[in-house]
Amino acid sequence: GQQLNQSPQSMFIQEGEDVSMNCTSSSIFNTWLWYKQEPGEGPVLLIALYKAGELTSNGRLTAQFGITRKDSFLNISASIPSDVGIYFCAGRYTGNQFYFGTGTSLTVIP
Amino acid sequence: EAQVTQNPRYLITVTGKKLTVTCSQNMNHEYMSWYRQDPGLGLRQIYYSMNVEVTDKGDVPEGYKVSRKEKRNFPLILESPSPNQTSLYFCASHRYNEQFFGPGTRLTVL
Numbered sequence: 001g002q003q004l005n006q007s008p009q010s011m012f013i014q015e016g017e018d019v020s021m022n023c024t025s026s027s028i029f030n031t032w033l034w035y036k037q038e039p040g041e042g043p044v045l046l047i048a049l050y051k052a053g054e055l056t057s058n059g060r061l062t063a064q065f066g067i068t069r070k071d072s073f074l075n076i077s078a079s080i081p082s083d084v085g086i087y088f089c090a091g092r093y094t095g096n097q098f099y100f101g102t103g104t105s106l107t108v109i110p
Numbered sequence: 111e112a113q114v115t116q117n118p119r120y121l122i123t124v125t126g127k128k129l130t131v132t133c134s135q136n137m138n139h140e141y142m143s144w145y146r147q148d149p150g151l152g153l154r155q156i157y158y159s160m161n162v163e164v165t166d167k168g169d170v171p172e173g174y175k176v177s178r179k180e181k182r183n184f185p186l187i188l189e190s191p192s193p194n195q196t197s198l199y200f201c202a203s204h205r206y207n208e209q210f211f212g213p214g215t216r217l218t219v220l
Contacts, residue, residue, distance in 0.1 A: 096143070096166075
């Protein structure tokens with residue numbers, strides 16, 4: 001299957017700091033998605049990207065669809081304690097197969 | 111309230127004892143999927159369904175079966191579970207790109 005590499009694997013940051021994480025693939029995708037998973041729950045969609053070069057924001061979150069279509073980036077500005085969780089990227093080429101990254105675990109220290 | 115439900119939430123069983131994990135959605139979505147989540151590997155798609163009686167293999171289908179006799183239900187069947195199927199399982203339904211995930215089923219096979 002497709003391999004999506006997410007980095008970093010984990011982050012420990014102070015409240016108020018900005019966060020950056022990225023995801024790279026060995027294949028191109030037509031859609032990139034970013035999810036957040038909190039303990040004991042399923043992932044929840046944060047941002048969906050549909051076009052190479054697209055930059056989309058959702059509150060303090062901003063994600064970009066890489067121009068090569070093989071990567072995507074997520075930034076969180078001015079982190080707060082409730083940003084804690086695991087962030088996953090996911091890619092979709094066509095059809096209904098979704099490929100997920102390995103996740104970035106975010107810890108925010110108050 | 112729009113939701114995906116899974117049962118049971120926790121299950122401990124023994125090798126070879128057939129089991130079924132149920133999944134139900136109330137959003138009238140055509141598409142449903144099953145994923146397993148393992149540490150360091152992210153979520154991997156097991157099977158997906160495009161509509162009633164239409165299913166297809168995802169990335170890791172070996173050892174699993176599914177059925178889609180009704181639009182709202184998509185059970186996951188392990189006919190002869192083995193210890194390497196110990197994992198956290200998620201059901202999801204979607205229309206377009208926004209997948210709604212269930213709360214997860216933690217399965218342990220001894």
